[in-house]
Amino acid sequence: MDPTPRRTHQLRVRVHQWASGLDPDDNRARLAEVAPGADLVVLPEAFARDFGQAGSDVSPFAEPVDGPFAREVARVADATSSTVVAGMFEVADDPDRPFNTLVAGGPTPATYRKIHLYDSFGYRESDRLTGGAVEPVVVDVAGWQVGLMTCYDLRFPELARRLVDAGAEVLVVPAAWLPGDRKVAHWLTLLAARAIENTCFVVGAGQPEPRYVGHSAVIGPLGDVLAEAGGSEQVIDAVLDRADLDEARRTNPSLANRRL
Numbered sequence: 001m002d003p004t005p006r007r008t009h010q011l012r013v014r015v016h017q018w019a020s021g022l023d024p025d026d027n028r029a030r031l032a033e034v035a036p037g038a039d040l041v042v043l044p045e046a047f048a049r050d051f052g053q054a055g056s057d058v059s060p061f062a063e064p065v066d067g068p069f070a071r072e073v074a075r076v077a078d079a080t081s082s083t084v085v086a087g088m089f090e091v092a093d094d095p096d097r098p099f100n101t102l103v104a105g106g107p108t109p110a111t112y113r114k115i116h117l118y119d120s121f122g123y124r125e126s127d128r129l130t131g132g133a134v135e136p137v138v139v140d141v142a143g144w145q146v147g148l149m150t151c152y153d154l155r156f157p158e159l160a161r162r163l164v165d166a167g168a169e170v171l172v173v174p175a176a177w178l179p180g181d182r183k184v185a186h187w188l189t190l191l192a193a194r195a196i197e198n199t200c201f202v203v204g205a206g207q208p209e210p211r212y213v214g215h216s217a218v219i220g221p222l223g224d225v226l227a228e229a230g231g232s233e234q235v236i237d238a239v240l241d242r243a244d245l246d247e248a249r250r251t252n253p254s255l256a257n258r259r260l
Helices: 024-033 068-080 151-155 157-165 183-198 242-251
Strands: 010-017 040-042 083-090 099-105 110-113 138-141 144-148 170-175 201-206 217-219 225-228 234-241
Touching (some): 010 201, 024 068, 040 170, 068 083, 068 099, 083 170, 144 157, 151 170, 157 170, 157 183, 183 201, 183 217, 217 234, 234 242
Parallel strands (some): 010 040, 040 083, 144 170, 170 201
Antiparallel strands (some): 010 234, 083 099, 138 144, 217 225
């Protein structure tokens, strides 16, 4: 057989802007509501179990990447013939400080551990979590190369560029983006910036209001908004077209024109 992945012309993307609660069993059970019809399904950060109050100890809810949550993600991906990406807390070497992890279930399983912990805007995520290794994670989804990022990672353009240099054509950003002054504007602006500066698609999947800001969005490689949610729970769909990616990179060959 030819080992080269097939390159599809279009990628069907679905974002579930769903809230996770404090009961892991309930969150895991909700995955069964994911329906067929997309190649790539994205759920928010910490979907296996919400963070809880700021500074809460989440270590009792950490699981291995072959634990109940990840197994259910894989089962749903298989049942829907898709790749499903969702966030969880993963057991780390320091049992008191788990990883903030994305699991991708599907034909090409993958794990990404959040690199940039949210020590900002008065929060100290690093007090309760362990940062992942500085290694880009890119997953093949129906012949498309999909790079994984989590929430606060979005504020670091160098990670997005590392992913694109590793071949990513789509950046996926599950998040639990906290509300506050300018926070929705920051979220939407940064999603668009990462898309424009890297001439790639960006898929942001946030948890909804009231605890978080919602406003999940799919952005095209020239900054066009292909789909956007409001603040409440919602499911949005978009179709990514390889012709749009190729045309954007011909129109704005900024990756080829780099000097640094």
